[in-house]
Amino acid sequence: MSLLLDKRELKKAAKELTLAKLNDVLHTLQSVLAERQGELEAINEIERFAREKGFTLEQLGYKQVQDIIPTEDSAVVNDAKRPVKPKFKTLNKSSQYFYVEDGKLQLLRTHTMKKGLQARGIEVVPANKVDKKLAKDIDALLAEATEQAVCNYNSKVAVWNAWAAVNGGEVLEPR
Known part of the structure; x- marks a missing residue:
């Protein structure tokens, strides 16, 4: 006790x-x-x-x-730090993966998303295995993703070109 x-x-x-x-x-x-x-x-x-x-x-x-995204001016000011040279990656329809969420077809943006989606029980499939009734959305999704990729590439090219002009690097053409 x-x-x-x-x-x-x-x-x-x-x-x-x-x-x-x-x-x-x-x-x-x-x-x-x-x-x-x-x-x-x-x-x-x-x-x-x-x-x-x-x-x-x-x-x-x-x-x-300042909490801003680097622009051409900040790249010119910070010429000591070399930006990453941008490379444009094309989106091939045959190599893209898709998934259906809330009844809508979605493009898999990164392969790191794949495991998370599969853990939630969402099936990720290549373009040739997309359900026929949703296949009509593939081209629109790829066009939107390509447009976003071009926009991102062009913004990176602007930063790169500003650095290249000051430091004598290769000047890239925007798309």
Whole structure:
């Protein structure tokens, strides 16, 4: 009986100990949060003061972070990093795979999707084994995929050509 009581007491002590540690962590996080909030207020005050005095943030040493897709301008600025030379891959009807989802024929975009679809119980078939009533959609799906591939290729060619113009590389023709 005493062993059972000791076990209960140990569990109770473990819960209290965990609660005490969690409270310590919570207090630490709150102090760090308060400190960061103070830093943020100081940074905002410095930025406001700099703007009032006519300085730009770049002049003061701040680096602006932009979440944009690389464009021709950024490729020219970042000439030290060589972009990947684009290669256009044609879509051959005979080598494409399709699947039916929600009663509509879909083109398998990547072969890594294949295992996920099969795990969900969706059958992936080559173009020659597509059901005849859905086969009429194959050409439209391939045309849409080709259009998207051309658009992606052309955007990569623009970045490549901008880099090539600065660094003396081969200039590619868009499609």
